[in-house]
Amino acid sequence: MEIVNTIAALREKLGGHRKTGKRVGLVPTMGFLHAGHMELVSRAKAENDIVVTSIFVNPLQFGANEDLAKYPRDLERDSAMLREAGVDFLFAPGVSDMYPRPMETVVDVPKLGGELEGAVRPGHFAGVATVVTKLFNIVQPDSAYFGEKDYQQVAIIRRMVEDLAQPVRVVPVPTVRDADGLALSSRNVYLSKQERAAAVIVPRALAEAERLYDLGANDPAALEEALRAFIDKEPLAAAEVAAVRHPDTLEPLTTLQGHPVLIALFVRIGSTRLLDNRVIGRRPAANERTV
Ligand SMILES: Nc1ncnc2c1ncn2[C@@H]1O[C@H](COP(=O)(O)OP(=O)(O)OP(=O)(O)O)[C@@H](O)[C@H]1O
Numbered sequence: 670m671e672i673v674n675t676i677a678a679l680r681e682k683l684g685g686h687r688k689t690g691k692r693v694g695l696v697p698t699m700g701f702l703h704a705g706h707m708e709l710v711s712r713a714k715a716e717n718d719i720v721v722t723s724i725f726v727n728p729l730q731f732g733a734n735e736d737l738a739k740y741p742r743d744l745e746r747d748s749a750m751l752r753e754a755g756v757d758f759l760f761a762p763g764v765s766d767m768y769p770r771p772m773e774t775v776v777d778v779p780k781l782g783g784e785l786e787g788a789v790r791p792g793h794f795a796g797v798a799t800v801v802t803k804l805f806n807i808v809q810p811d812s813a814y815f816g817e818k819d820y821q822q823v824a825i826i827r828r829m830v831e832d833l834a835q836p837v838r839v840v841p842v843p844t845v846r847d848a849d850g851l852a853l854s855s856r857n858v859y860l861s862k863q864e865r866a867a868a869v870i871v872p873r874a875l876a877e878a879e880r881l882y883d884l885g886a887n888d889p890a891a892l893e894e895a896l897r898a899f900i901d902k903e904p905l906a907a908a909e910v911a912a913v914r915h916p917d918t919l920e921p922l923t924t925l926q927g928h929p930v931l932i933a934l935f936v937r938i939g940s941t942r943l944l945d946n947r948v949i950g951r952r953p954a955a956n957e958r959t960v
């Protein structure tokens with residue numbers, strides 16, 4: 670595996686491979702890798718000839734009072750994991766390599782990006798869409814791999830790729846979880862022992878939503894209320910988002926039964942925000958309409 674730090678060097682190294690028709694897969698990350706990231710890598714390995722993993726803690730997607738400075742970093746451990754997994758190139762640019770000048774150009778998907786997590790983190794998804802577009806332009810991958818844990822992020826990137834005709838196949842990868850159901854996340858490292866124990870409320874709330882749905886719940890507002898009450902029972906947890914939405918548009922629903930429903934959670938445990946989601950309900954057959 671080669672570690673490459675600049676855009677120009679990566680372009681030069683990938684150019685030759687592309688000319689010989691090799692398929693290139695990109696796994697964009699912010700580092701501090703765990704088994705969730707490695708699942709994206711192994712999917713990319715299986716489907717491509719050349720795999721590029723990027724590690725870049727993107728300042729554009731952090732709000733002024735967020736954790737940019739303390740975001741966990743361990744490039745040495747990350748590169749050992751990626752080498753072991755057979756990644757070809759680790760692209761690890763510095764901020765001045767990615768953004769030599771303050772960015773004047775922004776890619777925004779404002780409707781999808783203003784919902785859910787986007788309502789709590791204004792500007793976050795414009796930062797994500799902008800850096801992902803830049804990474805696509807640098808690497809020019811055939812396929813790019815994203816985790817379904819960040820469901821809204823996948824929805825936004827898919828829409829961006831469609832709207833801008835970006836020549837990339839977006840591949841969503843199912844969420845990898847700890848034994849108790851908590852989704853793996855780099856930010857889990859912030860949790861104290863007590864908070865880590867409390868965090869199990871997040872996957873449990875998703876299971877509770879599914880249980881209520883299976884019992885026939887049909888009122889979105891009532892289900893959201895029930896989810897908030899369920900999460901509030903855990904004293905260390907506070908639900909910033911506990912929403913029931915359309916899985917494609919992320920818009921509110923008027924009914925629940927008979928079509929797929931996205932349950933989206935953004936929960937604070939102490940000062941750490943955890944994200945999780947589940948799509949429940951029946952996916953319609955291709956010849957059926959969704960509401
Ligand atoms: N548990 C997981 N299962 C599958 N994919 C994941 C998981 N966690 C993260 N990913 C995916 O890995 C990619 C890089 O994510 P990122 O580096 O932000 O890690 P993260 O663990 O989500 O970090 P954070 O704690 O900051 O949310 C994203 O596409 C993300 O959805």
Ligand SMILES: CC(C)(CO)[C@@H](O)C(=O)[O-]
Binds near residue numbers: 698725730822
């Ligand atoms: C896609 C991404 C690497 C863009 O910075 C980031 O949002 C992430 O890690 O999910």
Ligand code: BAL
Binds near residue numbers: 730819
């Ligand atoms: N995994 C999403 C990146 C972020 O929270 O900034």
